[in-house]
Amino acid sequence: MGMTLDEILPDLRRQSVDVRHAETGLWAASMLRDRISAGQLAPGAKLSEEPLCEVLGVSRNTLREAFATLAREHVVTRIPNRGVFVTRPTADDIREIYRVRRFLEPAALTWSTDYTTDALHAAIARARSAHTDGSVPGMASANQDFHAGVVALTGSDRLNAQMTQVLAEMRLVFHSMVADPLFHAPYIDDNAIILAKFEAGERSEAAALMVDYLRRAEQQLLEAHARARAATRHPLAQTGAQRAYGTR
Amino acid sequence: MGMTLDEILPDLRRQSVDVRHAETGLWAASMLRDRISAGQLAPGAKLSEEPLCEVLGVSRNTLREAFATLAREHVVTRIPNRGVFVTRPTADDIREIYRVRRFLEPAALTWSTDYTTDALHAAIARARSAHTDGSVPGMASANQDFHAGVVALTGSDRLNAQMTQVLAEMRLVFHSMVADPLFHAPYIDDNAIILAKFEAGERSEAAALMVDYLRRAEQQLLEAHARARAATRHPLAQTGAQRAYGTR
DNA sequence: TTTCTGTGTATTGTTCAACAATCTCTGTAA
DNA sequence: TTACAGAGATTGTTGAACAATACACAGAAA
Known part of the structure; x- marks a missing residue:
């Protein structure tokens, strides 16, 4: 619980090889949603674009579509020019x-x-x-x-x-x-x-x-x-x- | 009411010059949402990517972020490899x-x-x-x-x-x-x-x-x-x- | 020491161009 | 008329580029 981003990167990479995705953006979103829901990505954790898209095997554009989806669900909070963070509920x-x-x-x-x-x-x-x-x-x-x-x-x-x-x-x-x-x-x-x-x-x-x-x-x-x-x-x-x- | 896409293109273009957008994707979404809400884009109308991003002055990637937002709101329906349409309620x-x-x-x-x-x-x-x-x-x-x-x-x-x-x-x-x-x-x-x-x-x-x-x-x-x-x-x-x- | 300030670097926001995948349309043959 | 095949158009996704912004750090002033 509450692992850092670095710790779960290998785990994510394992699941993202050779997966055919019809809707890549939604697939990436569900991937992240599951980790966050399980507590592996703790509230407050920063989701940096570069390591994530490298690990998930998607482009930055697609990853940003995933972020947009998660942000609408309040699972993730976007701070302009700062980045995307797992929402820390107030x-x-x-x-x-x-x-x-x-x-x-x-x-x-x-x-x-x-x-x-x-x-x-x-x-x-x-x-x-x-x-x-x-x-x-x-x-x-x-x-x-x-x-x-x-x-x-x-x-x-x-x-x-x-x-x-x-x-x-x-x-x-x-x-x-x-x-x-x-x-x-x-x-x-x-x-x-x-x-x-x-x-x-x-x-x-x-x-x-x-x-x-x-x-x-x-x-x-x-x-x-x-x-x-x-x-x-x-x-x-x-x-x-x-x-x-x-x-x- | 129920104008075709071609008819409102000039109108959209007028509002999209020289507008500074902090969140371009959301801005484009609200632009389209307003037109749809007013009935200028009738249910069933196809929202082609190319003419729209030309007229709104945003890239295809940004326009797709807008589509994702509107699709989540059920205002627009996305059919894979077919395109995005104004939702026709059943x-x-x-x-x-x-x-x-x-x-x-x-x-x-x-x-x-x-x-x-x-x-x-x-x-x-x-x-x-x-x-x-x-x-x-x-x-x-x-x-x-x-x-x-x-x-x-x-x-x-x-x-x-x-x-x-x-x-x-x-x-x-x-x-x-x-x-x-x-x-x-x-x-x-x-x-x-x-x-x-x-x-x-x-x-x-x-x-x-x-x-x-x-x-x-x-x-x-x-x-x-x-x-x-x-x-x-x-x-x-x-x-x-x-x-x-x-x-x- | 503390606070301010400026600079360099890293990250994000956005665009553009390209290619693969899929659908639509048209024309031809049965 | 129906079925089928190929050309053309549109979408899905990627990679690279550049501007804008924030962060970290070093040095100067109080």
């Missing part, structure tokens, strides 16, 4: 993420016409087993699956895309602070209760519980973010890229 | 647009914490005066402002962006069919009633009325779309670009 970003989720997820619970909850039950089961295994990434992933599944009830591609994007930003938030192993645990039961209410047809109750859940999670993340921010105020902990991106 | 697109709106707008009315309704009143007033003036574009624009204003109550940049995008697609729908002059008129009073309920604190009633409004509007547009589709089935009415994009 407190305002966290508030915005939860603002979106507080409208999207209750709305899905309230007005969706889809009653297929298999995926939701499966996500909760996965979260529970990850909990007994003590797998923090497993719990995080299963939790995301549950909430993505809630929005999937809308049946709308665009709303799903928006949720996917917001959850990707959530992963950036987790990667940019020390993960509390107990963060996800209390929410598993919350999800189960919300699902039960939804299946019982008590939609407004389910929605209200969801709003409450999201408020608590937001509060907890904002506090963790403030602590992480205070911890990295030490000049020694700042890399060049971090300074470049700013601690705004 | 019936499914209309259904998807209203699916998004039926979640976003009621959610805003139900859970927003912002009570500033000045912009909403102003939009209704503008719609009424456009109605007495018999200005169909004025009514359409004021109606869009009202619904954009509802989502603006959420205070979320991302939800606003999503709504803006969906409304841009709505304009494409209007441009791709014969506009019924009476389409918007009946909805002005609906908006006023919804606003009154919202201000009276009867949020779930306001949301319910909004859902009803959106269902009726969707139905009406789908019927108009089916009629327009039947009318353009005549082979003579099809241009090359239309065939290329397909009547899928």
